[in-house]
Amino acid sequence: MTAMLQTAFRLRFVRFVTVGVGAAALLLVLSYVLASIGLPRFAAGLIAYAVAFVVAYSAQRGWTFGAAHGHGHALPRYFILQAGCALLSGVLAHIAVDRFHMSPLAMSVLITAVASTVSYVVSSLWVFPDKPGHSNKR
Known part of the structure; x- marks a missing residue:
């Protein structure tokens, strides 16, 4: 199984999808947590989106596309x-x-x-x- 995952992660498309799914999950969790602790919903969504954007950009640039x-x-x-x-x-x-x-x-x-x-x-x-x-x- 490990060898199969290593082979899959050598493909740019697999890395792209992995980062995208991870960023979407981060957005979901952060927006929920921030709204749940009392932040106004607009602020919770905006902050969560900004954090997910930075994480996704960093991972896409660095991991998916090789930081070139x-x-x-x-x-x-x-x-x-x-x-x-x-x-x-x-x-x-x-x-x-x-x-x-x-x-x-x-x-x-x-x-x-x-x-x-x-x-x-x-x-x-x-x-x-x-x-x-x-x-x-x-």
Whole structure:
């Protein structure tokens, strides 16, 4: 089992998904804990999202994409990408429910799949592109 996990984690996509799932879990737990201890819900969500964003960016840059990109290059692009994915998710959710009458579960699956795919492709090609002489298994 350990050898199989080591082999899987050599693949960039597996590392990307692992970080994404971990960041989503962190967002869920932090927003719940912060709201539960009495922080206003808006502040709890904002703080939890900011922490999850920093953790996800750091892990994607460092582990998934091999820390080959400076923060001055990667961080603004990562921010733009995530803001774009958030807007895309909102638009898709609206269209899925209002136009195609999808259930909340189907809508959630759709926006998660589309936003995750866009995030991976744009991260690979624009935010953290392969540098000449730097191979990072896809």
